[in-house]
């Protein structure tokens with residue numbers, strides 16, 4: 001009996017997915033050793049992530065920026081970024097709805113990190129799953145395009161609670177839609193009072209300057 | 221999709237603790253999952269049935285304890301559960317609060333013979 005141990009309940013209390021967190025911590029050290037600021041961009045499919053990255057790279061020609069593109073399949077976004085001349089690596093998750101830390105680690109050798117100041121990670125378009133997987137980023141940014149509606153914090157509180165900045169994209173469409181910015185901001189701040197909410201249009205350039213200021217303040 | 225690595229993690233943790241306890245059979249695995257995490261019971265169950273045969277967890281029943289999201293009001297410290305579009309503190313009327321529950325994701329205990 002004693003050799004078999006006692007039947008009954010054994011307390012465990014062990015967190016799940018710690019393997020991802022360990023790799024994320026390694027990635028974070030790796031970036032820190034090279035003084036690279038890493039920004040994880042999370043949003044729905046089509047919210048304007050790639051368009052914003054293209055506008056950002058164009059607006060900051062003196063900054064050494066690299067990009068990690070996450071998509072279920074295809075090289076489309078990486079090809080768009082490559083046209084700017086910025087170093088880019090495409091990760092195809094092969095069905096997974098989020099990036100994880102091991103995927104980032106495998107992608108790192110493809111980027112000239114010693115020569116970069118900043119890396120943007122475009123996560124897979126999804127408001128739910130990416131939040132649960134730390135990548136080793138320095139900052140999390142959520143994009144919400146105004147056609148998606150101002151009630152999204154109610155439905156996806158996890159992402160708005162987890163980020164350092166919220167950007168309302170496609171602001172040029174504001175006259176045509178009933179997006180209530182005050183209501184949206186109130187909900188975001190209800191969850192996360194520290195996250196600024198910025199509005200911009202990557203198409204017209206309106207509001208882009210506030211985003212660039214936010215970025216510059218986080219670089220050396 | 222991400223329930224696959226999660227289930228592998230569960231099996232590793234269970235095997236580890238069952239072995240330490242010298243248990244021959246694991247009858248129950250008690251999991252605690254916060255509502256704010258994106259993990260789905262049915263998918264974990266599905267992968268568990270696929271991966272557990274031949275491991276110490278074979279035949280065990282998975283029990284899922286779901287934890288509701290809870291806010292702590294930043295104005296008056298009252299704790300409450302937001303319901304749908306009602307994020308208002310029942311004590312003072314402030315909107316939202318610090319998330320104090322709903323992000324849990326762990327193996328709470330196992331039951332063995």
Ligand SMILES: Nc1nc2c(ncn2[C@@H]2O[C@H](COP(=O)(O)OP(=O)(O)OP(=O)(O)O)[C@@H](O)[C@H]2O)c(=O)[nH]1
Nearest residue numbers: 044045046047048049050051125170171201202203
């Ligand atoms: N009107 C308007 N359209 C925009 C803006 N930004 C992006 N778009 C359009 O929105 C569509 C999707 O933009 P993307 O940048 O590809 O969006 P994404 O989030 O990278 O999409 P996925 O990577 O496929 O998830 C494209 O047709 C863009 O031209 C904007 O500021 N205003």
Ligand SMILES: [Mg+2]
Nearest residue numbers: 049050077122
């Ligand atoms: Mg894109």
Ligand SMILES: [Zn+2]
Nearest residue numbers: 293296309312
């Ligand atoms: Zn209150």
